[in-house]
Amino acid sequence: MRLSDGDKRMLDGSEGPAAREAMDHLVKLGEAFEADELVDIDSVHLFSDWLLMNEAGLRLYERFVGLGAKMRVHSSCEPIGFDLSRWQEFNLPSEYFSKQMQLSRCLRQMGVVLTYSNLIHLTQNVPTFGAHIAWIEGNATGWANSVVGARGNRESPINCLMAGITGRLPKYGLLRDENRRAQVIVEIDPEIIASFGAPGSTSCDWSSLGMLVGDLAFDRIPAVVGLPRRMKIEELKAFCSMCSPALTTSLILMVGISPEAPTLEAAFGGRIPKDVERKRVTLDELKDGFAALSEVPSTRIDGVLTGCPYKTVYELQELAGMLEGRRVKPDVFFWVYTDRAIWELAEASGLRERIERSGARLYHDACPVMIPHDRMFGPDKVFAADSVKMIRLIRGLGKPNFVFGSLADLIRAAETGTFRSTRW
Amino acid sequence: MPETRRYTGRIISRGKAEGEALVTRRPLSLMGSVFDFTTGIVKLGGHELEGQSVKDRILVYDTDYMSTSGTFGLLNMVQVYGCGPKGIIWRDAHNICASAAIYAGVPAMDRLREGIAWELIKTGDWVRLDADNGFIEVARAKI
Numbered sequence: 001m002r003l004s005d006g007d008k009r010m011l012d013g014s015e016g017p018a019a020r021e022a023m024d025h026l027v028k029l030g031e032a033f034e035a036d037e038l039v040d041i042d043s044v045h046l047f048s049d050w051l052l053m054n055e056a057g058l059r060l061y062e063r064f065v066g067l068g069a070k071m072r073v074h075s076s077c078e079p080i081g082f083d084l085s086r087w088q089e090f091n092l093p094s095e096y097f098s099k100q101m102q103l104s105r106c107l108r109q110m111g112v113v114l115t116y117s118n119l120i121h122l123t124q125n126v127p128t129f130g131a132h133i134a135w136i137e138g139n140a141t142g143w144a145n146s147v148v149g150a151r152g153n154r155e156s157p158i159n160c161l162m163a164g165i166t167g168r169l170p171k172y173g174l175l176r177d178e179n180r181r182a183q184v185i186v187e188i189d190p191e192i193i194a195s196f197g198a199p200g201s202t203s204c205d206w207s208s209l210g211m212l213v214g215d216l217a218f219d220r221i222p223a224v225v226g227l228p229r230r231m232k233i234e235e236l237k238a239f240c241s242m243c244s245p246a247l248t249t250s251l252i253l254m255v256g257i258s259p260e261a262p263t264l265e266a267a268f269g270g271r272i273p274k275d276v277e278r279k280r281v282t283l284d285e286l287k288d289g290f291a292a293l294s295e296v297p298s299t300r301i302d303g304v305l306t307g308c309p310y311k312t313v314y315e316l317q318e319l320a321g322m323l324e325g326r327r328v329k330p331d332v333f334f335w336v337y338t339d340r341a342i343w344e345l346a347e348a349s350g351l352r353e354r355i356e357r358s359g360a361r362l363y364h365d366a367c368p369v370m371i372p373h374d375r376m377f378g379p380d381k382v383f384a385a386d387s388v389k390m391i392r393l394i395r396g397l398g399k400p401n402f403v404f405g406s407l408a409d410l411i412r413a414a415e416t417g418t419f420r421s422t423r424w
Numbered sequence: 425m426p427e428t429r430r431y432t433g434r435i436i437s438r439g440k441a442e443g444e445a446l447v448t449r450r451p452l453s454l455m456g457s458v459f460d461f462t463t464g465i466v467k468l469g470g471h472e473l474e475g476q477s478v479k480d481r482i483l484v485y486d487t488d489y490m491s492t493s494g495t496f497g498l499l500n501m502v503q504v505y506g507c508g509p510k511g512i513i514w515r516d517a518h519n520i521c522a523s524a525a526i527y528a529g530v531p532a533m534d535r536l537r538e539g540i541a542w543e544l545i546k547t548g549d550w551v552r553l554d555a556d557n558g559f560i561e562v563a564r565a566k567i
Contacts, residue, residue, distance in 0.1 A: 028526045032436040052456045052493035056500040136492040156495045156523035219487060245490040248518055369457065393457060393491060395469060
């Protein structure tokens with residue numbers, strides 16, 4: 001691998017011990033993945049939370065703080081398990097809060113902007129076409145690559161840290177042109193798109209469609225045909241959120257939408273290979289996939305979780321309207337998630353008050369995937385959610401039961417304590 | 425003497441290790457919610473390795489999927505809880521665990537030239553992984 005003079009200076013320790021160790025890791029990474037060189041990066045997005053990082057994550061960050069590490073590029077970080085201004089409402093295990101504060105202090109000392117957000121691509125770490133990014137977070141890298149045409153793998157949290165310290169990353173995976181071409185065609189049945197658009201159904205509909213596309217493509221880049229020419233931010237957000245956990249790659253070439261796929265031919269770099277695999281998603285498959293996300297068709301519920309990925313301010317407007325005059329049952333919780341920037345906007349616009357008047361709670365900083373469900377709730381709780389990403393990622397955590405439905409069905413369930421899906 | 429076969433592949437993380445293979449043809453996630461990184465036991469519901477421990481094994485699986493936090497699963501096992509695998513072989517490495525193997529010094533390879541790792545190696549085989557020189561030796565377990 002060719003190293004620039006700057007890379008060599010970092011590697012020989014001229015720029016301090018943090019840059020030396022970080023560059024040493026990046027060179028090994030580049031050699032493993034057969035990169036020819038390292039490239040400058042524009043921004044990093046790092047992990048933050050205690051539950052998933054645990055002691056090894058804290059040691060990693062503390063080690064680099066001790067070496068004097070500072071971010072050289074724009075930075076942001078992932079949500080944590082609780083809302084920092086309302087943490088008492090979370091019933092956290094005792095060591096959880098202090099361990100989280102130790103991690104947060106490390107991030108602050110390294111100069112990481114404490115966004116605690118998975119929606120940074122729409123708020124505080126906005127990617128541009130061709131930008132090189134080193135980000136964790138499947139929905140954000142999915143958006144950056146697929147909607148904007150930025151370049152970056154869903155990068156490991158270690159690599160993101162080292163990239164932030166050096167401003168460099170091996171040019172591998174989705175940073176290389178030749179690795180950004182479609183490998184399979186997935187056609188969406190027009191019936192599916194025609195059936196979309198019911199009130200409060202954006203997240204459940206588009207994330208379940210994303211799941212089917214992702215499960216078909218898995219580790220190949222799909223060229224998706226049959227999407228509407230114009231898609232709302234919230235539709236794209238839900239669809240691309242399935243870059244993880246369904247796909248292992250972070251690029252969905254949405255023909256007619258993705259900048260690198262104005263046509264199907266362009267998605268393949270000019271010519272569609274004769275032997276390319278073609279898959280089709282039908283409405284029946286979508287309905288089956290949708291239904292399978294609920295463990296039972298109808299059940300009592302303990303709580304509603306919505307806002308994965310975080311809600312946009314327009315989704316909060318929609319939610320405030322849908323909750324108008326409604327009342328969440330006292331023994332049911334209704335947790336809504338967004339980031340701090342959007343939360344402040346919701347507060348200033350009166351949306352927070354309108355949402356919480358119903359008994360729902362609007363949280364920032366927090367992500368339900370990062371709370372210790374087993375210790376907070378136990379295995380008998382039943383949650384209702386409208387995000388496939390959330391359900392797939394939480395399912396292991398204390399193994400709570402899930403039902404999946406539209407936001408309209410979630411609200412009805414919160415009012416009555418009983419969930420029944422009316423979407424299909 | 426059992427028959428020993430030799431395969432070559434791509435070096436992901438340098439070093440040498442040997443041990444008994446634990447093999448799955450499926451992708452795996454070492455994310456804290458579906459994997460107990462304090463004991464090394466797979467919790468992923470319905471996965472063919474559910475309930476099995478990766479501790480001291482040569483772990484062979486397809487690739488990493490689900491949360492990027494799987495990185496910390498491997499890091500915690502190896503650096504904190506002492507229950508990590510001795511080495512890893514993937515069909516195709518994902519940077520999620522490749523990076524943790526590199527950082528924590530777990531020998532690892534992928535893309536065996538002779539075929540797919542999870543077809544060439546069976547659970548119970550004795551595997552010698554030489555990720556300094558890019559080859560593995562597999563002794564078939566007695567059936």
